[in-house]
Amino acid sequence: MTGRIYSIDSMRIVAMVFVVAIHTDPFRGLGVYGNVANFVIDSAARFVVPFFFMTAGYFFARKTTRRNLTDYFSKRATTIVSLYAFGLALAAPVFLAGTVLRTGAENGDIVSSSSHRLAEFVSPAALLYYGNSISEILWFLPALLFSFAFVYVFVRADKTTYLLPISLGFHIVGLLGTSYTMFVDVPFEVRDALFFGFFYTSLGYAISVRDWQPTAARSPLYLGLTLLFGVFHLGERYVLGYVVGGETFAQGVYTSSYTIGTALFTVSLFVFLLSRPTLGSSTPVPSWGNYAVGIYVTHPAVLYVLQRTAEALHLAGYEIRETIWWHLVLTPATFFGALFVYIAVQRVGTTEIGSTALSRLRSSRHRDPE
Helix, strand or coil: CCCCCCHHHHHHHHHHHHHHHHHHCCCCCCCHEEEEHHHHHHHHCCCCHHHHHHHHHHHHHHHHCCCCCCHHHHHHHHHHHHHHHHHHHHHHHHHHHHHHHHHHCCCCCCCHHHHHHHHCCCCHHHHHHCCCCHHHHHHHHHHHHHHHHHHHHHCCCCCCHHHHHHHHHHHHHHHHCCCCCCCCCCCCCCHHHHHHHHHHHHHHHHHHCCCCCCHHHHHHHHHHHHHHHHHHHHHHHHHHHHHCCCCCCCCCCCCCCCCCCCHHHHHHHHHHHHCCCCCCCCCCHHHHHHHHHHHHHHHHHHHHHHHHHHHHHHCCCCCCCCCCHHHHHHHHHHHHHHHHHHHHHHHCCCCCCCCHHHHHHHHHHCCCCC
């Protein structure tokens, strides 16, 4: 497929709304019905991270067919590192300030708590590989970088035949370590590039290199499969959490990250979008997709500020976190607050600190989704 895929550009901004919703946890804790609503929203939203990995792999293959593989990989790696550095630079002071304020309010040892927090920030494995040293939300960026690296190695060695089977094998281990722990105990962290991102990036790459173009005539079928697998995904998570787990919605919300149904749901949606490449072309939505990466890297800091504000109001005697309006407002406030911060950063221009990250943020608006 050549040319712009408007449907994927459109889905990027829609997916980013769901990313924010996963992190704001709307309606959770507001009784049984609130927990049910949260479970449905969270289940529906779980396609987003696999979707972004698949999109990245798909466009990695498209770009490298007409560019030097190593040069393009180096360019993408530089961009991802710059975005990650910017996200860390924005989140770290905010999170550290929150630690200081909370410790001070509790009359604790500010120096000790701050030192401990800073030590967590620079934990090598968490900072450089898992991406959760400062904010767990930013884990996607190092996972994407390493996923690209794994794919690059296979392509460079001309062993792409083994790419998808091997990445699937690692992903099965990852699923066993997260959603299917009743079958086997996986004693290490599996939400990372190797056990998660690698598979979906490889899947997107494989679809692209096979030059498969799903036809518009079959798009109703793909849409039907998307809806079917979406319902299956919801049911699978319900069984895992409330049938096998033996809990009820009154007790809490089952929040397993990803399952077999997630892959089926995501792939069918991705194929549907490929079958309708002009979907959304007559609307401004595809151009809004250019803001997705900026919202992603800025929303952890914005969400943290909003959550700490609610916490401060609670300490002052004003409990808003258990109100319906707080749950209705938090997601759009985080989304548009992050968008505002992103646009503000762009307008500031190149600064002495973080100039590379800022320029990468700016240029990221004007390229295909990758």
